[in-house]
Amino acid sequence: MLFGIATASFAGAQDYEFQALQTEIKQGPTAIVSLRLIDKRTGKVVPDAVIFTTRMDMAPDGMEMMTTTVNPSTSMEPGVYAFTTNLSMEGGWRFQVAAKIQGEPETVKGEVVLKAVP
Numbered sequence: 001m002l003f004g005i006a007t008a009s010f011a012g013a014q015d016y017e018f019q020a021l022q023t024e025i026k027q028g029p030t031a032i033v034s035l036r037l038i039d040k041r042t043g044k045v046v047p048d049a050v051i052f053t054t055r056m057d058m059a060p061d062g063m064e065m066m067t068t069t070v071n072p073s074t075s076m077e078p079g080v081y082a083f084t085t086n087l088s089m090e091g092g093w094r095f096q097v098a099a100k101i102q103g104e105p106e107t108v109k110g111e112v113v114l115k116a117v118p
Contacts, residue, residue, distance in 0.1 A: 018110030027116040031087040045079025053098035060092025087116035
């Protein structure tokens with residue numbers, strides 16, 4: 001008698017990626033940063049993730065301690081998460097994000113590097 005063992009393939013946090021819609025953002029106190037959350041296995045956007053941690057700093061320019069606030073903003077596109085931030089200086093900014101996805105036990109973390117331009 002043969003017994004088959006069924007194995008399920010579960011996604012992991014490494015199967016997801018945050019991508020910036022634009023990497024060059026106009027510098028200023030009301031800069032809008034939009035991210036897309038992608039399931040790398042399918043290439044599709046992931047709607048309804050719960051973003052619970054954000055951090056914006058100037059680590060790319062060697063100033064990790066220079067941070068600014070990040071506030072959620074409204075996005076009309078499923079799977080796109082928008083934020084308003086104060087990009088007070090021109091140069092490189094790192095945006096770190098952590099999210100929970102329904103059905104995924106692990107926290108999905110990501111970071112994107114942006115450039116504030118005049």
